[in-house]
Amino acid sequence: xxxxxxxxxxxxxxxxxxxxxxxxxxxxxxxxxxxxxxxxxxxxxxxxxxxxxxxxxxxxxxxxxxxxxxxxxxxxxxxxxxxxxxxxxxxxxxxxxxxxxxxxxxxxxxxxxxxxxxxxxxxxxxxxxxxxxxxxxxxxxxxxxxxxxxxxxxxxxxxxxxxxxxx
Amino acid sequence: xxxxxxxxxxxxxxxxxxxxxxxxxxxxxxxxxxxxxxxxxxxxxxxxxxxxxxxxxxxxxxxxxxxxxxxxxxxxxxxxxxxxxxxxxxxxxxxxxxxxxxxxxx
Numbered sequence: 001x002x003x004x005x006x007x008x009x010x011x012x013x014x015x016x017x018x019x020x021x022x023x024x025x026x027x028x029x030x031x032x033x034x035x036x037x038x039x040x041x042x043x044x045x046x047x048x049x050x051x052x053x054x055x056x057x058x059x060x061x062x063x064x065x066x067x068x069x070x071x072x073x074x075x076x077x078x079x080x081x082x083x084x085x086x087x088x089x090x091x092x093x094x095x096x097x098x099x100x101x102x103x104x105x106x107x108x109x110x111x112x113x114x115x116x117x118x119x120x121x122x123x124x125x126x127x128x129x130x131x132x133x134x135x136x137x138x139x140x141x142x143x144x145x146x147x148x149x150x151x152x153x154x155x156x157x158x159x160x161x162x163x164x165x166x167x
Numbered sequence: 168x169x170x171x172x173x174x175x176x177x178x179x180x181x182x183x184x185x186x187x188x189x190x191x192x193x194x195x196x197x198x199x200x201x202x203x204x205x206x207x208x209x210x211x212x213x214x215x216x217x218x219x220x221x222x223x224x225x226x227x228x229x230x231x232x233x234x235x236x237x238x239x240x241x242x243x244x245x246x247x248x249x250x251x252x253x254x255x256x257x258x259x260x261x262x263x264x265x266x267x268x269x270x271x272x273x
Contacts (some may be wrong), residue, residue: 008172012181022204023192035204038185042211045181048172049222052233061239066207066246073200073250086186096194099241104187116224118175130259132233143239147237151244158251162258 008048014041025059028074050123178219185212199256203249210242 018038025031043058133141171177185208192205214235221231 005171008170012177015181016184019188019208020185022208023188023195028198028200028204031201031204035207035261038208039211042185042215043216045178046218049178049218050226051222051229051232054218054235057236057239059200061243062207062211065243069243069246069250070200070204070207073253074201076254077200093195096191100187100189100191103190104183107183108180109174109188111183116175118173119222119226120220121173124226124232129229129232129236132229133236136228136230137233140237144237148240149243151248155247155251158248158255162255 006042011044011048014038015045028077029071032067032070032074035070036063039063039067050121052123053126053129101144175219175223178215178223182212182216182219185209185215199249199253203246205252207242207246210238214238 015038018034018036018041021034022031022038025034043055043063045056046058048053094095106111189205189207189209189212192208193202196202198203217231217235217238219231221229225231
């Protein structure tokens with residue numbers, strides 16, 4: 001086993017451990033940090049998939065912006081001892097594991113039935129990604145920016161409404 | 168000899184594992200923030216799936232990467248909205264568990 005495979009195995013273990021911890025850990029703060037671990041691992045997987053620009057965006061947007069927002073939300077949502085317990089009753093956990101495992105097994109079987117024709121590896125540059133956005137999907141790009149503006153206005157309005165009700 | 172990262176099954180399994188664990192968390196968690204974290208896991212799995220399809224099956228134009236970027240934008244705005252809603256609910260009802268929210272029930 002060479003160094004590249006060792007790093008790949010470490011990254012895959014990061015993703016799996018992070019996903020399990022984000023779902024099963026008892027405290028929300030730990031869950032957010034496990035989620036950040038999984039997101040960093042996915043960024044590494046993007047590099048192995050030949051998409052370095054997307055790996056940078058993963059670190060910037062998910063680990064930076066979304067992670068900070070989630071940590072703020074956890075901190076602002078009251079002290080620990082007032083919160084309800086994170087995990088539900090045992091029956092609910094069994095149902096959850098059954099649903100998740102069933103989805104995993106069924107989709108893996110479906111994907112395994114198909115014979116995939118694999119192309120040779122190729123890394124894409126940021127220029128190609130930008131050209132694909134601007135040449136092929138300008139409408140979707142503009143719609144995403146509209147959505148972000150709408151969500152910013154909505155977040156501000158939610159803050160204003162909550163303040164007015166208090167005062 | 169093919170490397171481990173030259174096989175699409177490995178990445179497909181990881182993306183599906185993210186989807187499965189996100190579903191487990193969505194059912195198992197009792198607070199809105201925990202459910203939000205699980206939804207983020209599912210979205211990450213979807214993005215990984217798009218990029219692997221782009222790399223292994225159609226590598227000429229990076230369409231999958233573009234749509235993964237769109238998913239990132241949608242996820243960021245979703246988290247912003249959800250943060251506002253959770254804070255509003257916390258101020259009104261002093262709790263973020265979805266079982267206590269009965270106002271919208273008919």
